[in-house]
Amino acid sequence: MRIILVGYGVVGKGVTSILAKRYTEKNTSYGFNPKIVAIADVDGAIINSRGFSSEKLETFKQKGYQLSTDAEFGNPGMSALEVIEEVEAEAVVELTPVNIKNAEPALSHITKAFKTGKHVVTTNKGPLALAMPALTELAEHNNVFLRFSGTVGGGTPMLEFAKRCLVGDKILAIKGILNGTTNYILSEMGQSCISFQEALTNAQKLGYAEREPSMDIDGFDTACKVVILSNWIMGKKVTLKDVDITGIRKITLEMLQDTAKRCNTIKLVGTIDDSGVSVKPIEISWTNPLCVSGVLNAVTFQTEYAADQTLIGRGAGGVETANAVLRDLLDIRHKLASKLLS
Amino acid sequence: MRIILVGYGVVGKGVTSILAKRYTEKNTSYGFNPKIVAIADVDGAIINSRGFSSEKLETFKQKGYQLSTDAEFGNPGMSALEVIEEVEAEAVVELTPVNIKNAEPALSHITKAFKTGKHVVTTNKGPLALAMPALTELAEHNNVFLRFSGTVGGGTPMLEFAKRCLVGDKILAIKGILNGTTNYILSEMGQSCISFQEALTNAQKLGYAEREPSMDIDGFDTACKVVILSNWIMGKKVTLKDVDITGIRKITLEMLQDTAKRCNTIKLVGTIDDSGVSVKPIEISWTNPLCVSGVLNAVTFQTEYAADQTLIGRGAGGVETANAVLRDLLDIRHKLASKLLS
Numbered sequence: 001m002r003i004i005l006v007g008y009g010v011v012g013k014g015v016t017s018i019l020a021k022r023y024t025e026k027n028t029s030y031g032f033n034p035k036i037v038a039i040a041d042v043d044g045a046i047i048n049s050r051g052f053s054s055e056k057l058e059t060f061k062q063k064g065y066q067l068s069t070d071a072e073f074g075n076p077g078m079s080a081l082e083v084i085e086e087v088e089a090e091a092v093v094e095l096t097p098v099n100i101k102n103a104e105p106a107l108s109h110i111t112k113a114f115k116t117g118k119h120v121v122t123t124n125k126g127p128l129a130l131a132m133p134a135l136t137e138l139a140e141h142n143n144v145f146l147r148f149s150g151t152v153g154g155g156t157p158m159l160e161f162a163k164r165c166l167v168g169d170k171i172l173a174i175k176g177i178l179n180g181t182t183n184y185i186l187s188e189m190g191q192s193c194i195s196f197q198e199a200l201t202n203a204q205k206l207g208y209a210e211r212e213p214s215m216d217i218d219g220f221d222t223a224c225k226v227v228i229l230s231n232w233i234m235g236k237k238v239t240l241k242d243v244d245i246t247g248i249r250k251i252t253l254e255m256l257q258d259t260a261k262r263c264n265t266i267k268l269v270g271t272i273d274d275s276g277v278s279v280k281p282i283e284i285s286w287t288n289p290l291c292v293s294g295v296l297n298a299v300t301f302q303t304e305y306a307a308d309q310t311l312i313g314r315g316a317g318g319v320e321t322a323n324a325v326l327r328d329l330l331d332i333r334h335k336l337a338s339k340l341l342s
Numbered sequence: 343m344r345i346i347l348v349g350y351g352v353v354g355k356g357v358t359s360i361l362a363k364r365y366t367e368k369n370t371s372y373g374f375n376p377k378i379v380a381i382a383d384v385d386g387a388i389i390n391s392r393g394f395s396s397e398k399l400e401t402f403k404q405k406g407y408q409l410s411t412d413a414e415f416g417n418p419g420m421s422a423l424e425v426i427e428e429v430e431a432e433a434v435v436e437l438t439p440v441n442i443k444n445a446e447p448a449l450s451h452i453t454k455a456f457k458t459g460k461h462v463v464t465t466n467k468g469p470l471a472l473a474m475p476a477l478t479e480l481a482e483h484n485n486v487f488l489r490f491s492g493t494v495g496g497g498t499p500m501l502e503f504a505k506r507c508l509v510g511d512k513i514l515a516i517k518g519i520l521n522g523t524t525n526y527i528l529s530e531m532g533q534s535c536i537s538f539q540e541a542l543t544n545a546q547k548l549g550y551a552e553r554e555p556s557m558d559i560d561g562f563d564t565a566c567k568v569v570i571l572s573n574w575i576m577g578k579k580v581t582l583k584d585v586d587i588t589g590i591r592k593i594t595l596e597m598l599q600d601t602a603k604r605c606n607t608i609k610l611v612g613t614i615d616d617s618g619v620s621v622k623p624i625e626i627s628w629t630n631p632l633c634v635s636g637v638l639n640a641v642t643f644q645t646e647y648a649a650d651q652t653l654i655g656r657g658a659g660g661v662e663t664a665n666a667v668l669r670d671l672l673d674i675r676h677k678l679a680s681k682l683l684s
Contacts, residue, residue: 009567018647039346046587050435060569107434154648155647155648155649155650155651156648156651157507157508160506160507161503161507161653164502164507165499165502165503165506165507165668166499167672167673168668168672169665169669170498216364261424274393287635287636289631289634289638289640289654292631293629294629296631298631303497305360305497305498305661305662305664305665305668306497306498306655306656306661306662306665306666307655307656307659307662308655308656309496309497309498309654309655310501310653310654310655311503311651311654312631312651312652312653313648313649313650313651313652313655314648314649314650317649318650319648320647320648321511322647323511323647323648324648326510326647327509327510327511330509330510331509338680
């Protein structure tokens with residue numbers, strides 16, 4: 001499988017590392033033979049139609065940014081759209097930063113990939129949050145696959161669990177703690193008896209929160225994930241504007257201390273049920289499996305036959321998310337093989 | 343798919359209900375068309391080569407035991423082995439009670455099914471605990487499938503999660519709270535400040551513990567599940583005698599109160615790692631996702647790329663386990679379809 005990588009940050013480097021390792025280690029164990037034929041970043045691209053060797057990928061990784069200055073393979077100034085259009089490949093791995101205003105440039109990258117017959121694996125929530133129903137239709141129309149495991153739960157396979165492990169059952173509702181930053185802030189407030197502002201500052205110092213933290217603390221990141229779960233798992237065609245969103249700015253230490261008297265705490269929970277899709281701080285019991293602390297993520301699937309099932313794991317991290325990309329590529333390869341057979 | 347049901351207790355009745363519901367409701371949604379052609383119980387069997395209607399199955403369920411006295415389809419005194427040998431079917435669902443001394447009668451039922459070319463779905467840990475490496479080989483040799491989702495985690499798809507959702511990653515170790523009875527007893531001791539004996543008596547009153555509770559509290563039930571996880575997920579060919587087992591009889595209220603000072607508690611944990619397979623009461627933190635209370639089950643998969651991933655759900659229950667049987671039947675159907683295509 002020939003792969004174009006778009007975006008070369010932490011996850012992009014992680015993906016090249018994991019794939020390079022597969023080259024030598026166990027690329028045959030799943031009948032999967034990945035070849036990175038191009039990497040596009042903001043300054044241009046590097047292209048090698050025969051696929052970069054693992055040694056070359058390691059060199060690029062050491063070098064870091066400005067790959068396009070490479071004497072042998074560099075194409076300075078070449079845009080990602082041009083790369084997707086012109087380079088022959090089976091799949092595009094889209095890893096540019098999230099933008100929930102208009103989802104660009106990822107949205108254009110993904111649609112260009114579809115129109116040129118390429119499968120897409122992305123870790124970018126923006127295009128899915130704003131246009132998931134349209135994107136899944138466009139993928140189907142062009143007879144290609146769109147996969148996005150890394151967008152929800154990071155390395156924790158929440159989407160796959162719901163799709164593959166609950167066959168024969170029916171998911172009635174989903175509740176999730178889907179944002180590590182807000183969960184860290186709420187956990188810290190309660191455990192260290194500090195204010196929202198102090199906990200946020202700590203989270204920023206530790207690199208858990210951005211300097212501009214609105215995406216996390218105002219609930220937008222969780223809402224994007226709720227949109228993805230809702231479309232993919234529940235078959236409800238919603239976008240970001242359909243989600244009723246309340247963040248955690250108004251949660252005070254006093255509120256947490258008050259709920260603690262009842263052996264409860266407050267968590268930012270994304271909910272999908274019969275009444276709609278929402279993101280809100282809600283009170284939950286300490287003994288609820290959903291009640292995880294720190295930067296962990298958790299999701300509970302309420303099922304018809306098998307009661308509540310909760311999956312907990314790290315919601316973020318470069319290696320974890322890169323591994324989600326690998327799982328998606330393997331899934332596409334598997335789906336293609338099934339198609340060939342049928 | 344023609345199915346022979348062996349054992350007609352709570353799970354057996356649940357299986358007939360779920361399958362009957364499929365007849366009418368959504369039997370086409372997975373291309374799955376199940377037909378129960380025989381039910382064998384201790385007193386004999388009922389047989390209908392064309393498959394029992396959902397109405398008839400409901401009548402049997404109302405009747406309860408002694409199905410073999412049915413005027414139309416009853417075969418009083420006919421043994422399960424004879425039914426498996428003589429009735430034409432694709433699959434046997436084996437639901438007899440657990441026996442970890444010699445695994446009978448389930449072991450004979452399963453081997454008879456294999457030798458007559460029938461797939462097996464079982465919820466019975468006995469044969470797997472004592473002879474899993476041999477049974478999986480025998481199934482392969484006879485070109486049939488053996489599935490047993492309901493043996494670990496009840497309705498919570500712990501085995502499927504590890505097999506299907508962690509593709510591309512590597513599981514380094516497994517730790518699990520796999521027995522609801524012992525977890526209820528330990529939780530109750532800590533929360534209600536009562537002795538082991540009092541908590542056991544409460545569990546027996548509530549129906550969570552058997553009158554002869556050794557299987558649970560001495561760790562054998564957890565050990566059986568550790569054997570299954572070890573063989574199926576980790577590829578380690580062990581049986582019950584390889585597990586280092588310590589139960590919870592010696593856990594005192596004082597020990598729990600002492601660990602509570604460190605914000606920890608004691609849980610009966612099954613462990614599979616490089617050092618071997620064991621079942622032991624160990625001290626874990628309240629904030630560890632594995633630290634579930636009451637009758638819940640939890641399992642943590644320690645992975646190479648995606649860190650720790652924990653799955654929590656109800657470990658038992660008739661409906662939940664019956665649903666695991668349905669998942670297994672669907673999986674076999676899916677596997678058979680893939681085979682036909684290849």
